[in-house]
Amino acid sequence: MSRLSPLSRRRFLGVGGAGAAAVLLGTGAWNASAAYAAAPSMGNPFTLGVASGDPAPDGVVLWTRLAPDPFVPDGSGGMPARPVRVEYEVATDERFRTVVNGGSVVATPELGHSVHPEISGLLPDREYYYRFRVGGEISPVGRTRTAPRAGSSLHELNFAFASCQSWEDGFFTAYDHLAAEDLDLVVHLGDYIYENGVTGQKRGTPAGDQFRGETFDLARYRLQYALYKAEKPLQAAHANFAWIHVNDDHEVENNWARDISQADTEPDQDPAVFRQRRAQAYQAMYENLPYRRAQLPAGPDMHLHRRIAYGDLAEFTMLDTRQFRDDQPCGDGTSATCTDRLDPKRTILGAPQRDWLLDGFSRSRARWQVIGNQVPMGQTDLDPGDPTEVYLDPWDGYVADRNRVLAAAQDRKVRNLVVITGDRHQNYAWDLKRDYADPGSPTVGSEFVGTSITTGGNGADMTADGQALLAANPHMKFFNSQRGYVRVTVNQQRWRSDFRVVPSVTTPGAPISTRASYVVEDRKPGVQAG
Template identity: 70%
Template sequence: MADLHLSRRTVLGHGTAGAAALMLGTGLWSADPAWSTPAAIDDPFTLGVASGDPLPDGVVLWTRLAPDPFAADGLGGMPPTPVRVEYEVAADHRFRKVVRRGSVVATPELGHSVHPEVGGLLPDRVYHYRFRAAGHLSPVGRTRTTPPAHGRPAELRFAFASCQAWQDGHYTAYDHMAEEDLDFVVHLGDYLYESGVRSNRRGVTTDPKFHTETFDLARYRLQYALYKAEEPLRKAHARFPWIVTFDDHEVENNWAGDVSQADTEPDQDPAVFRQRRAAAFQALYEHQPLRRAQMPRGPGMRIHRRLGYGRLADLTMLDTRQYRDDQADGDGESATSTARFDPDRTILGARQRDWVLGNFSRSGAQWQILGNQAPMGRTDKDPGPAELVWLDPWDGYVADRNRLLAEADRRGVRNLVVITGDRHQNYAWDLKRDYQDPESPTVGAEFVGTSITSGGDGVDVGPDGETFLAANPHMKFFNAQRGYARVHVDRRRWTTDFRVVPYVQRPGAPVATRASVVVEDRVPGVQV
């Protein structure tokens, strides 16, 4: 980012208010003690604390000051002035061995959120952190750095999750996730849903300000506050560093590039949608532990990035929304679409695809992990000779899928594993170089994780599962309960445990491992 080389005076004097606010909130400069402190406010740490994007020598920390998170104006009950926020990082939970201290400025331009990037830490270590602002002390968070870039860790443990519609149930799965032994959590999108919550499966009455769909910044901020009010979610954030991306519902269902889902309306104005997307991206940044490199620039945001875990694994987070072509033949399903095979259609965009392929060639990691929003493998819904597929995921962009998988094979990727959200169902299946060719080789494995709550109480298999298993011979496992996936990776194998809860429409559900599915080193595909 070129802005990082500018002086404080240059940015404050000539940059936009958003750029200045970002720099003040990331710890690029230390906060001046003269920055104002509110005379008296209630506890500002109602939305919790978080850390993310761990590196061998540091992490990014996050909190947002919001003594009244449900204030109708979306400002969280804060005065419209900058506020100094101090942070501490310690090697112990009692903070007797503080290793880093600093301060940043929470500005009203960014909803009084802060994202200090803390460096100088030791690799592969657990640390504890906390914030102080306006005389209040935050909850304590726990985080962890990754192994050295050229280190050879024996194992990696993480979980991945997606799709947590507040209106569909309770976040009990996060209570269980917080008790796991994990190095980090990957969230694959649909962290929130843009729709109102007047009707909900929780059976509760909601405030009218939450009944409308989200369109502007104030409303997106309120939606994040509603979701982050859930204690299990805050607990899981405080327990592990998170690596996050977005899918569609952080903005609007099934959006594609500059095209809103309302692309069939004759009066749709792309400029109006870009304005909405800018508001959604700013609210997302304000509520997630993201680094300066992920700063939104109007309706654009660089969310695709790569993080390493020594020489054991590389995690590449994809962006399958901003650079894609509009869906072929509508956003639904089709058995007749030929446009989905168009060689010029893309879900990644050429630049991002080249970046991913270049990483394949440059990486020396044993496991190549792609964090992906919507299923990459084929999901045929017709067990007969026809092929009925959804057009929003990679089935609507067949050429891009084939190019990516063929190049992974050609470039000798040792172990390709894709982790995916979106579908509200658990799948384990083989990734084929070309699904139209029955003899096509398997080049990788994909694990699709179910939702935290979206869809309400789930089922084990049901009619949909029976249909999918019959229509897709590459599918080795199906389940449609709620929960998350827990992953253990070592030098010999990858194991995904599908952790499920029997219900979400009331709290207190137990958790169980529904299945464990394995990928062996140098053996493409899954083994149940």
């Protein structure tokens, strides 16, 4: 099955909402005996859209969450406190003439009336369409794509990665443009929501009183996701592509580490209290994203590090740099004197996850080893002079772990190591060095740091901070501080990252442009202008 052209993708985006029922009328796809006449009359329950994720060669996980009144203050989405059966169908065409999979699942109040049916039995590297129904209400149509067969030869992969989408900082215009790209998947690297109170000042459209104050409990986390997921550009990006998602900090709380709260409003918080908060944040995250059963939280614990292969071309290794890390050294923040960051016992991954990562270096036969990473791995020296001043929350606060990972990539002969990263609200292209303390250290990989969708407001092409970073970090080849996402095209010979940016997020409808392109050549670690 051929990929959709950008034009046909835009046409596809029109198949949704109230129009979906008209488009699907008369296809004969629904089994009348499966209809539930007793389904509640609730209006449109699909206000938060549909999504798919974690593609495999034989299937994907589908998602929706029923919420006819998504902003009701109790976080219920306006659903009754009882289970509701949800039907789903998967077809090879957007009009559902050829249905290849279907069934029903139960949406329960215990999981926010979300459903996550895992579809199998599909063909590898194929486009499929899916939809849900509750009673007489039909969801928007989603499009997804399975991964190629394991080990199969894949000529090219097209994807985008994004992160950091603060609702109050601007409009999600970048997702309108991302949804129109010709992609196989989207990787989201964290800060899908922000836990802070919402004023909407930069948008000029304040949220309701139920969004004031910081987010602490399950009802409020559900509300926060509802506010973000009600955005039509985000819904369009989810509906058009399978997503791979991993969280950073703001899905729970800023700069948290393992069982340790940042304690911004709750000094000396008991770790047990923070674990309770994390459990509720993780539950809401699961409820609102296309995760598989393997990611279903067990209290405050959630299995987020995982691998997803794309034939012999690429393997995505998604890391979790929050749940197992030591507390940030020297009180977090920045420092030019903190020696604790060099402590060989300090870890950002935890020993079991680090061993799992390094074992993957040895076993993987993929041409491109892609690490999905939340916080910058490369060194960020903030001042061109001496000594080296760095942020302590990212890998700069955990130098020994970074050195172990990058040395292992070289020693275990990873063919092409490329790290994709969010968090920073800036675009970087830079080289990964085996040891940044050694000026002669070899380049062992490449890292592309993507800017925010909205966080920080409009941003700028170049800033004084950017000039200082370029002067202080010779491994940094590119800096930009506008908003957008990174589009990636990777084939057997070359990786190309296009930094796609918008001039404004405080007014809707901004155009998109490619600010710069940087490439990595096969077997030549390090970035080059493309």
